[in-house]
Amino acid sequence: FDVTFTGGEANPAVSPPRSKPASVATPVGSGAIVAPIPGKIISICVKVGDSVRVDQIVLKLEAMKMENDIATPAGGTVKEIAVSEGAEASAGQLLMVIG
Secondary structure (H helix, E strand, O other), X not given: OOOOOOOOOOOOOOOOOOOOOOOOOEEEOOOEEEOOOOEEEEEEOOOOOOEEOOOOXXXXXXXXXXXXXXXXXXXEEEEEEOOOOOXXXXXXXXXXXXX
């Protein structure tokens, strides 16, 4: 692609591709995983009491016809699952707590 900027300075930011699944969840507080965007919970890969490691995929969220892998920001034990498969989640809604 050729890009030409006119009328000002441009500082485009380019991120290198990630080799592991992207964690699109944002941790809030101690171990909380929230929905980054609204969507439908299509699968939950863990259950309460399971041990998880950093960046482990714990659920899949479908948004705009795309499956988004939601991964843990930290390792620990699944303390709470606040959603169920097939449920609609809003942006910022609590999905899971890792402790």
